Amino acid sequence: MAKNLTTRGEDYSKWYNELVIKADLAENSGVRGCMVIKPYGFAIWERMQAELDRMFKETGHQNAYFPLFIPKSYFSKEASHVDGFAKECAVVTHYRLKNDENGNGIVVDPDAKLEEELIVRPTSETIIWDTYRKWIQSYRDLPLLINQWANVVRWEMRTRLFLRTAEFLWQEGHTAHATKGEAIAEAEQMMNVYADFVENYMAVPVVKGLKTESERFAGALETYCIEALMQDGKALQAGTSHFLGQNFAKAFDVKFADKEGKLDHVWATSWGVSTRLMGALIMTHSDDNGLVLPPNLAPDQVVIVPIYRNDEQLEAVSEVATSLMAELRARGIRVKFDNRDTHKPGWKFNEYELKGVPVRIAIGPKDVENGTVEVARRDTLTKQLLAKGDAVGFVSDLMQEIQDNLYKKAVDHRTENTTVVSSYDEFKKVLETKGGFIAAHWDGTTATEDQVKKETKATIRCIPLDDDNEPGNCMVTGKPSKRKVLFAKAY
Amino acid sequence: MAKNLTTRGEDYSKWYNELVIKADLAENSGVRGCMVIKPYGFAIWERMQAELDRMFKETGHQNAYFPLFIPKSYFSKEASHVDGFAKECAVVTHYRLKNDENGNGIVVDPDAKLEEELIVRPTSETIIWDTYRKWIQSYRDLPLLINQWANVVRWEMRTRLFLRTAEFLWQEGHTAHATKGEAIAEAEQMMNVYADFVENYMAVPVVKGLKTESERFAGALETYCIEALMQDGKALQAGTSHFLGQNFAKAFDVKFADKEGKLDHVWATSWGVSTRLMGALIMTHSDDNGLVLPPNLAPDQVVIVPIYRNDEQLEAVSEVATSLMAELRARGIRVKFDNRDTHKPGWKFNEYELKGVPVRIAIGPKDVENGTVEVARRDTLTKQLLAKGDAVGFVSDLMQEIQDNLYKKAVDHRTENTTVVSSYDEFKKVLETKGGFIAAHWDGTTATEDQVKKETKATIRCIPLDDDNEPGNCMVTGKPSKRKVLFAKAY
Numbered sequence: 002m003a004k005n006l007t008t009r010g011e012d013y014s015k016w017y018n019e020l021v022i023k024a025d026l027a028e029n030s031g032v033r034g035c036m037v038i039k040p041y042g043f044a045i046w047e048r049m050q051a052e053l054d055r056m057f058k059e060t061g062h063q064n065a066y067f068p069l070f071i072p073k074s075y076f077s078k079e080a081s082h083v084d085g086f087a088k089e090c091a092v093v094t095h096y097r098l099k100n101d102e103n104g105n106g107i108v109v110d111p112d113a114k115l116e117e118e119l120i121v122r123p124t125s126e127t128i129i130w131d132t133y134r135k136w137i138q139s140y141r142d143l144p145l146l147i148n149q150w151a152n153v154v155r156w157e158m159r160t161r162l163f164l165r166t167a168e169f170l171w172q173e174g175h176t177a178h179a180t181k182g183e184a185i186a187e188a189e190q191m192m193n194v195y196a197d198f199v200e201n202y203m204a205v206p207v208v209k210g211l212k213t214e215s216e217r218f219a220g221a222l223e224t225y226c227i228e229a230l231m232q233d234g235k236a237l238q239a240g241t242s243h244f245l246g247q248n249f250a251k252a253f254d255v256k257f258a259d260k261e262g263k264l265d266h267v268w269a270t271s272w273g274v275s276t277r278l279m280g281a282l283i284m285t286h287s288d289d290n291g292l293v294l295p296p297n298l299a300p301d302q303v304v305i306v307p308i309y310r311n312d313e314q315l316e317a318v319s320e321v322a323t324s325l326m327a328e329l330r331a332r333g334i335r336v337k338f339d340n341r342d343t344h345k346p347g348w349k350f351n352e353y354e355l356k357g358v359p360v361r362i363a364i365g366p367k368d369v370e371n372g373t374v375e376v377a378r379r380d381t382l383t384k385q386l387l388a389k390g391d392a393v394g395f396v397s398d399l400m401q402e403i404q405d406n407l408y409k410k411a412v413d414h415r416t417e418n419t420t421v422v423s424s425y426d427e428f429k430k431v432l433e434t435k436g437g438f439i440a441a442h443w444d445g446t447t448a449t450e451d452q453v454k455k456e457t458k459a460t461i462r463c464i465p466l467d468d469d470n471e472p473g474n475c476m477v478t479g480k481p482s483k484r485k486v487l488f489a490k491a492y
Numbered sequence: 493m494a495k496n497l498t499t500r501g502e503d504y505s506k507w508y509n510e511l512v513i514k515a516d517l518a519e520n521s522g523v524r525g526c527m528v529i530k531p532y533g534f535a536i537w538e539r540m541q542a543e544l545d546r547m548f549k550e551t552g553h554q555n556a557y558f559p560l561f562i563p564k565s566y567f568s569k570e571a572s573h574v575d576g577f578a579k580e581c582a583v584v585t586h587y588r589l590k591n592d593e594n595g596n597g598i599v600v601d602p603d604a605k606l607e608e609e610l611i612v613r614p615t616s617e618t619i620i621w622d623t624y625r626k627w628i629q630s631y632r633d634l635p636l637l638i639n640q641w642a643n644v645v646r647w648e649m650r651t652r653l654f655l656r657t658a659e660f661l662w663q664e665g666h667t668a669h670a671t672k673g674e675a676i677a678e679a680e681q682m683m684n685v686y687a688d689f690v691e692n693y694m695a696v697p698v699v700k701g702l703k704t705e706s707e708r709f710a711g712a713l714e715t716y717c718i719e720a721l722m723q724d725g726k727a728l729q730a731g732t733s734h735f736l737g738q739n740f741a742k743a744f745d746v747k748f749a750d751k752e753g754k755l756d757h758v759w760a761t762s763w764g765v766s767t768r769l770m771g772a773l774i775m776t777h778s779d780d781n782g783l784v785l786p787p788n789l790a791p792d793q794v795v796i797v798p799i800y801r802n803d804e805q806l807e808a809v810s811e812v813a814t815s816l817m818a819e820l821r822a823r824g825i826r827v828k829f830d831n832r833d834t835h836k837p838g839w840k841f842n843e844y845e846l847k848g849v850p851v852r853i854a855i856g857p858k859d860v861e862n863g864t865v866e867v868a869r870r871d872t873l874t875k876q877l878l879a880k881g882d883a884v885g886f887v888s889d890l891m892q893e894i895q896d897n898l899y900k901k902a903v904d905h906r907t908e909n910t911t912v913v914s915s916y917d918e919f920k921k922v923l924e925t926k927g928g929f930i931a932a933h934w935d936g937t938t939a940t941e942d943q944v945k946k947e948t949k950a951t952i953r954c955i956p957l958d959d960d961n962e963p964g965n966c967m968v969t970g971k972p973s974k975r976k977v978l979f980a981k982a983y
Contacts, residue, residue: 031566031622032610035559040638043556065534068526069612069643069659070582073589075522077598087589091561092600093612094585096647098564098578107568109583109609118600119523121560121584121612131522141834147531152560152643156587168560343632 008289013233021162024292034160034167044300062146070119075127078252085219089156091121121154129175130253139258145177163280171275177267184268188244191272192225195240204295204408205229205285210463215447222246228462230415231284234436236462236489242272292357295407296400301337304358306349308365317369328393425476442482444475459488499780504724512653515783525651525658535791553637561610566618569743576710580647582612612645620666621744630749636668654771662766668758675759679735682763683716686731695786695899696720696776701954706938713737719953721906722775725927727953727980733763783848786898787891792828795849797840799856808860819884916967933973935966950979
């Protein structure tokens with residue numbers, strides 16, 4: 002491994018941290034818990050954003066922008082919401098700095114204290130519902146289907162790049178509906194949109210389900226989620242969609258007149274995915290050689306590396322490379338021709354392997370002579386020599402093949418690492434030796450859920466929606482259980 | 493005026509405020525100085541972003557993301573920078589709220605005080621240059637061409653929607669170069685990119701120029717700018733591009749080794765445009781009937797409104813409308829067919845006039861009979877009856893025609909409102925009676941600039957780059973002047 006990358010077997014967590022840095026995805030900043038998303042990492046996030054944004058718009062949503070700051074008093078209006086977020090938020094208390102009179106440099110000006118403190122948004126329900134009160138009067142104003150791309154801040158104590166950072170980027174959908182049924186349908190629809198995106202673009206299989214009461218979003222009546230399984234057997238929550246009932250409408254007094262003129266509070270949803278998806282993407286596909294990217298999200302899907310010893314050779318190779326690039330681009334493939342003379346081919350091979358570019362094409366003087374090119378796949382680390390005339394069709398087909406292969410590998414890994422258990426002893430044993438998703442019966446009480454969490458660190462990831470709903474007995478208490486739920490240790 | 497919109501003649505400022513609200517572009521939020529950008533306003537901003545982002549990428553820039561927060565100590569490192577921003581910044585001092593023990597509700601937890609206060613970024617030079625120190629070692633790492641789309645906060649005391657808000661959205665480019673010449677060329681290039689965008693997409697003519705020393709960005713050696721003239725004769729700074737010299741590289745110790753291994757500080761630029769552009773767009777083209785949008789930025793370029801009295805008529809009209817919409821879309825035109833039965837045609841006509849949709853097509857039962865459609869232009873408020881077969885070509889051509897017409901009108905307005913004066917008396921008279929850009933000789937001193945500002949409220953908008961550079965004598969002091977500069981009252 003020329004990359005000096007810790008292997009997954011040695012230390013999965015260390016491997017992840019090193020990979021994020023070495024593949025130029027992100028790094029820690031001088032601000033505690035806040036990351037810098039580097040250009041290569043950001044280019045992947047931009048592709049995610051573009052696809053999600055398209056899907057949101059196709060389902061009738063519009064983007065808008067609401068303030069970064071939330072007055073403290075707004076928070077207190079929805080009781081469970083403030084409980085959920087008050088302990089980890091950044092508070093703005095002053096609006097000016099000044100030169101210290103005693104020569105201590107720049108200090109906060111005590112005369113510039115805000116009358117009411119402002120919270121840097123950890124999520125925007127409160128400021129948005131305060132606004133919706135002005136926007137919604139009648140059934141004609143509904144449904145209101147709005148999304149926001151934004152940065153949010155949650156003062157996490159232990160942070161990890163992409164997975165848990167004090168500031169992160171996300172989108173948050175906030176919708177208002179005339180009926181309970183419509184709001185539930187919206188929450189389910191957005192869970193399905195997320196699942197579609199994560200499976201078909203990120204090539205990460207997910208389980209759709211409901212959160213238990215104790216794992217629900219602060220202020221939600223029901224939280225839908227998609228859960229993915231990482232290579233180390235830990236689960237990662239990839240997205241959530243909340244049915245908020247009339248909680249926020251009541252807290253912020255948002256009512257609408259129906260066709261008969263009768264007033265009622267509106268029904269709400271909110272839903273979000275964040276830069277955390279980058280963590281899921283990295284941990285699902287990457288290997289000991291570095292990042293592995295699915296073609297649907299790779300900023301560069303193909304890189305062409307020229308092999309040459311002199312200018313004459315470079316010219317001949319470049320001619321082949323340029324025409325190949327043009328043909329691939331004509332098929333909508335994102336191709337980069339790396340003809341920098343500041344780096345050797347070996348360095349470039351290594352670099353693109355580390356950065357997960359799905360396909361590498363190498364062309365040398367012999368290839369020019371023989372009319373061949375060498376095509377290497379990042380996912381399988383295999384390479385083969387092709388007639389130049391066959392390369393375009395082959396590489397074109399490879400895009401879908403690699404996408405499918407990555408998804409299949411991830412599904413197989415999840416299948417192998419999903420275990421059905423019938424006793425708590427078996428549960429503990431599987432959790433210790435194998436990890437992964439564990440399906441087990443649970444009596445439906447928070448007490449039992451807490452006990453399992455305390456004793457094993459595993460949590461209920463979700464109550465799967467596609468379960469067979471076979472009743473049984475709780476593995477811990479033996480009490481009746483309506484269906485199995487999915488446990489795992491989680492990120 | 494069914495819109496109850498104050499006219500520009502009555503009160504330009506009031507007209508602007510009402511228009512922004514009534515056209516559903518933005519509104520004030522519950523947070524002092526922070527706006528909510530509503531879906532329609534945001535859709536225009538998204539189009540601006542998309543075009544600018546494409547232009548940045550075409551000129552070799554990549555996007556990245558840096559932290560929202562800047563440690564207070566970073567600010568102090570570049571002396572003039574902290575002077576420029578310290579007086580208007582939001583300061584985070586705590587990271588937790590708690591329930592007050594005395595029953596006063598939610599309060600800031602005094603135990604959760606940050607060791608070092610964090611400033612919500614008013615601009616990101618300091619946090620970015622602290623990062624660049626790690627990214628730049630050698631000439632191979634240069635140029636570093638990075639852009640960030642972000643929210644920033646400047647604690648302005650008097651705010652106006654889009655024009656001056658405590659939080660606003662913008663992009664900020666931050667580049668690093670090996671030579672002074674390259675950095676200056678980059679700063680000039682980005683001024684030209686901005687001018688290209690503002691003139692060709694926003695249809696707003698601009699003057700390119702340099703800021704005087706006192707109007708420069710805090711920390712810049714030279715500030716390039718583009719200045720536009722609004723309908724009321726006041727100028728608006730639409731974008732700035734700064735040559736930062738080695739100031740930030742020195743403050744943050746960013747050095748690179750050249751090909752010979754010699755160490756030197758790198759050369760820098762930064763450049764930005766913001767949601768302020770929305771204000772320029774609105775104030776350049778709109779009229780007493782509402783918003784007027786250039787087709788290149790209009791979320792809907794064409795709206796089709798059906799006229800009908802019964803379902804049968806609606807069906808016949810819809811058939812024509814749907815086929816017309818398909819043909820227009822095939823030509824890449826953004827068309828909306830508003831067949832909502834909750835609103836009357838007259839209401840819709842009014843609505844789309846207020847929202848500035850460039851072309852409105854009305855189709856009624858008589859049109860179906862006669863094979864005609866009625867096409868109305870928002871910019872000229874004229875309408876004409878066309879054979880349905882001619883409509884697609886006509887409307888297609890109208891897109892460019894309206895774009896050109898808006899630009900031409902704005903250029904004519906600016907020409908009429910640009911006056912060359914030779915004496916300070918004449919200057920004051922023109923400023924009082926006519927306003928607009930006033931070109932006059934200036935002795936190049938800050939003292940004279942300050943005097944004019946104090947006595948007339950006009951500032952030097954820029955030293956135009958395309959000036960004839962004819963020398964003369966300062967209108968105030970009579971001292972020698974190398975060239976005329978452009979004065980105006982400004983937003």
